[in-house]
Amino acid sequence: MGHGHAHHHDHDPAAGGDVPPALDLGVPDAELAPGDLSRRGFLRNAGLLGAGAAATVLTSGTAAHAAGHDHGPGGDHGRTGEFQWLAGDHHIHTQYSSDAMYRVVDQARHAQAYGLDWMVVTDHGSVAHAKIGVDKVNPDIVAARAQLKDLLIYQGLEWNIPAAEHATVFVHPGRNEVAVLKEFENAFDGSVKNAGDSTPANEALAIAGIKFLGEAVRKRRVEGALFLANHPARRGIDSPHEIRAWRDADPSVAIGMEGAPGHQAAGLPGGGRNRGYYDNSPSAASFPGYPLESYRTWGGFDWMTSTVGGLWDSLLAEGRAWWISANSDSHVNYLDTSQRGPDSNFDLNGKHNDPVYGPLLSTAGDYWPGQYSRTHVGASSFSYRSVMDGLRAGRVWVDHAGLIKALDVRARIAGDRRRESGTPLGGVLRVKRGTRVEVTIDIDLADTPNWSQFVPTLARVDVIAGRVTGPVADKDAFTAPDTKVVKSFEVAKGTGKVSFTYSFGRVDEPFYLRVRGTDGKRSQPGLMGAAVDPFGPALDVTGAADPWEDLWFYANPIWVLPQ
Amino acid sequence: MVLRQPHLGPAAVILGLSLGHRTVREAEHWLAAHVVPLDLADLVACTHLVAAPYPHVALSVAVPAATDRLAGLPSTPPELRTAAERAAAEHGERRSGRAVRYPGVDRLVGRLTVGEVLANSAIERVVVLGGATAGPELPLDTRDFVRPQWRDGELVLVVMPHHTGAVAPFEVADPTPCCADH
Numbered sequence: 001m002g003h004g005h006a007h008h009h010d011h012d013p014a015a016g017g018d019v020p021p022a023l024d025l026g027v028p029d030a031e032l033a034p035g036d037l038s039r040r041g042f043l044r045n046a047g048l049l050g051a052g053a054a055a056t057v058l059t060s061g062t063a064a065h066a067a068g069h070d071h072g073p074g075g076d077h078g079r080t081g082e083f084q085w086l087a088g089d090h091h092i093h094t095q096y097s098s099d100a101m102y103r104v105v106d107q108a109r110h111a112q113a114y115g116l117d118w119m120v121v122t123d124h125g126s127v128a129h130a131k132i133g134v135d136k137v138n139p140d141i142v143a144a145r146a147q148l149k150d151l152l153i154y155q156g157l158e159w160n161i162p163a164a165e166h167a168t169v170f171v172h173p174g175r176n177e178v179a180v181l182k183e184f185e186n187a188f189d190g191s192v193k194n195a196g197d198s199t200p201a202n203e204a205l206a207i208a209g210i211k212f213l214g215e216a217v218r219k220r221r222v223e224g225a226l227f228l229a230n231h232p233a234r235r236g237i238d239s240p241h242e243i244r245a246w247r248d249a250d251p252s253v254a255i256g257m258e259g260a261p262g263h264q265a266a267g268l269p270g271g272g273r274n275r276g277y278y279d280n281s282p283s284a285a286s287f288p289g290y291p292l293e294s295y296r297t298w299g300g301f302d303w304m305t306s307t308v309g310g311l312w313d314s315l316l317a318e319g320r321a322w323w324i325s326a327n328s329d330s331h332v333n334y335l336d337t338s339q340r341g342p343d344s345n346f347d348l349n350g351k352h353n354d355p356v357y358g359p360l361l362s363t364a365g366d367y368w369p370g371q372y373s374r375t376h377v378g379a380s381s382f383s384y385r386s387v388m389d390g391l392r393a394g395r396v397w398v399d400h401a402g403l404i405k406a407l408d409v410r411a412r413i414a415g416d417r418r419r420e421s422g423t424p425l426g427g428v429l430r431v432k433r434g435t436r437v438e439v440t441i442d443i444d445l446a447d448t449p450n451w452s453q454f455v456p457t458l459a460r461v462d463v464i465a466g467r468v469t470g471p472v473a474d475k476d477a478f479t480a481p482d483t484k485v486v487k488s489f490e491v492a493k494g495t496g497k498v499s500f501t502y503s504f505g506r507v508d509e510p511f512y513l514r515v516r517g518t519d520g521k522r523s524q525p526g527l528m529g530a531a532v533d534p535f536g537p538a539l540d541v542t543g544a545a546d547p548w549e550d551l552w553f554y555a556n557p558i559w560v561l562p563q
Numbered sequence: 564m565v566l567r568q569p570h571l572g573p574a575a576v577i578l579g580l581s582l583g584h585r586t587v588r589e590a591e592h593w594l595a596a597h598v599v600p601l602d603l604a605d606l607v608a609c610t611h612l613v614a615a616p617y618p619h620v621a622l623s624v625a626v627p628a629a630t631d632r633l634a635g636l637p638s639t640p641p642e643l644r645t646a647a648e649r650a651a652a653e654h655g656e657r658r659s660g661r662a663v664r665y666p667g668v669d670r671l672v673g674r675l676t677v678g679e680v681l682a683n684s685a686i687e688r689v690v691v692l693g694g695a696t697a698g699p700e701l702p703l704d705t706r707d708f709v710r711p712q713w714r715d716g717e718l719v720l721v722v723m724p725h726h727t728g729a730v731a732p733f734e735v736a737d738p739t740p741c742c743a744d745h
Contacts, residue, residue, distance in 0.1 A: 198618050269726060277739040283586065284618035292721055292733055293692055527693065539693055543726030 056319035081420025083378035088118035091327035096133035100331040101340040104140040114370030118152035125189035132350025160190035163202035172223035214250035229257035236286030241475035259305035262329020266365030267545025275540040299537025308533035313480035326398035394426020399553035406444035459520025468510035574625035579651030581621040581643035609660030611650040623654035702729035708736040
């Protein structure tokens with residue numbers, strides 16, 4: 001096949017009659033007035049045109065791509081190579097959260113020391129935060145940006161999604177970053193608006209909030225805005241239809257969910273609780289279809305992601321692009337030696353006083369940003385924009401405890417081994433029916449000790465695949481019966497690079513694939529049965545879940561669409 | 564310990580109630596204050612999660628013999644009657660419902676074996692989260708809080724592995740509240 005990256009993206013025209021010329025892809029670039037052309041370029045780059053406007057990969061691209069790679073909805077348009085893989089964390093609290101304590105710069109300096117390139121400050125949405133914290137935290141963030149040049153620090157918030165769980169919402173830095181976040185929080189936060197109940201009206205408010213963020217980008221108030229659902233299965237209140245509706249509300253904003261929650265130290269003996277603080281039971285607000293298994297973590301991951309053939313796969317099997325991440329959710333960190341500032345008046349000041357030296361926190365459940373959980377984004381450059389583009393494109397893999405050093409997964413036409421060809425994570429490979437397709441997996445094994453002072457050993461890599469069956473009729477579906485582990489590779493060596501290839505043969509039907517790996521220390525048959533996932537992640541044990549002894553990485557999917 | 568196999572025959576009276584409690588904890592407090600003192604033999608009292616007309620917790624109370632002691636309980640407001648009827652029906656069919664009071668519950672304290680739990684209470688099956696059935700010798704750390712559920716006609720207790728080496732009930736009495744240091 002072979003084609004450059006300059007190919008014209010002739011996506012399906014935006015639907016509707018009265019679309020402005022910039023939005024009407026039926027009007028070629030050459031026929032646009034300069035102002036419209038500039039606007040179209042901006043929108044296209046922000047992932048808001050064509051494929052970016054689609055919830056599923058099935059509606060992006062055109063038949064003209066008889067043999068070509070494509071991108072999932074959004075992102076920076078089908079790049080295939082020369083990525084900088086930038087590690088980050090989009091879920092971090094500071095003293096501007098009532099239940100947290102660190103300064104912004106404390107979190108930022110630790111994030112940098114632990115090897116992160118980007119981070120998002122996500123203090124809880126609340127009345128005090130909407131009134132005070134959202135403003136006050138900004139100068140702290142601006143100062144930290146100036147102090148730590150090699151770290152990208154976004155301002156965001158942890159949104160109380162009306163009728164649902166929490167979510168990270170963040171924006172590109174700029175002169176309106178605070179104004180947009182503040183307006184958003186005041187108008188759409190479930191706590192501020194007393195809209196926590198699972199009612200249709202509150203679900204609609206959540207949709208309106210996501211649309212507001214998309215509009216803020218289209219109006220060029222901010223250069224980008226993203227939404228990722230946090231700890232989605234923790235309380236069973238993110239129903240499948242809500243997740244689908246968030247994505248549909250604006251696919252350039254609502255891009256995914258935490259595949260692994262934070263609080264990974266919470267299952268250690270000191271605290272005696274569950275990994276991730278996943279110790280809830282169903283409530284009246286919970287989606288009644290979720291089994292009890294969904295309320296616990298499996299190998300440190302959220303049930304929606306850890307179950308092969310489960311909720312995440314049901315979205316991917318629709319062709320619905322929905323990405324996963326892994327974060328610290330740092331509030332108060334395990335084995336830290338500080339405590340919340342004394343004599344704080346959070347409601348009055350919107351923040352706790354600066355932390356002070358205090359007793360050893362052996363029962364805290366969190367790790368510092370980057371200490372344990374990392375979200376790796378394939379970015380075209382080290383910039384705020386590129387990280388958001390990479391996230392939107394789904395060019396993302398996640399790991400715990402530095403299980404591996406680097407990962408390159410590509411769907412390829414069989415035999416094509418050029419380094420920068422093939423379709424990377426989050427992408428769509430479009431081929432003629434009957435083309436031989438394979439996936440290549442290139443891994444740089446860990447070569448330096450992680451933050452618990454051992455070099456992790458990768459034991460096994462699994463390729464998971466399933467047929468793409470199109471949009472579901474039942475928006476509350478959460479199984480993908482055709483998805484399973486199709487191949488497991490044992491890793492025979494402990495250092496250097498390992499490469500695996502799995503052939504899908506001649507492909508006639510649309511499908512997707514994703515990859516996961518483990519240190520192999522804990523496993524049990526998957527919840528959909530041993531025939532689907534013979535060595536899946538094991539249920540984490542209350543009070544005995546040493547997260548360093550149970551390591552996994554997960555990569556986001558690639559679709560293959562024969563046509 | 565006196566071993567007894569409590570009899571859980573068909574209920575003579577099943578009362579559905581819905582008083583708009585927002586959480587299972589509130590519903591349990593109400594049961595403790597209003598139903599437990601009635602001193603009903605072989606009482607089974609359950610909570611039921613209900614979505615309509617708004618998310619709340621309904622109740623069902625079943626006893627094996629006819630009694631007039633339930634007559635003093637408050638009546639369900641009209642807008643919650645469907646929820647109350649549904650709770651009674653689910654309990655009657657033993658399809659769903661989370662049992663707070665049931666024969667033997669007071670004996671389920673400290674560490675027991677799965678076999679002792681089955682022998683000493685109305686719980687009919689113990690399953691490990693993820694699907695496996697627990698063998699009778701398996702130690703079970705009750706944490707003094709045991710809430711089985713009706714499933715397919717049986718009163719089933721779901722457990723999960725615990726750091727003590729035993730299993731423990733899936734449900735904990737003090738789940739981590741939302742936004743409490745996390």
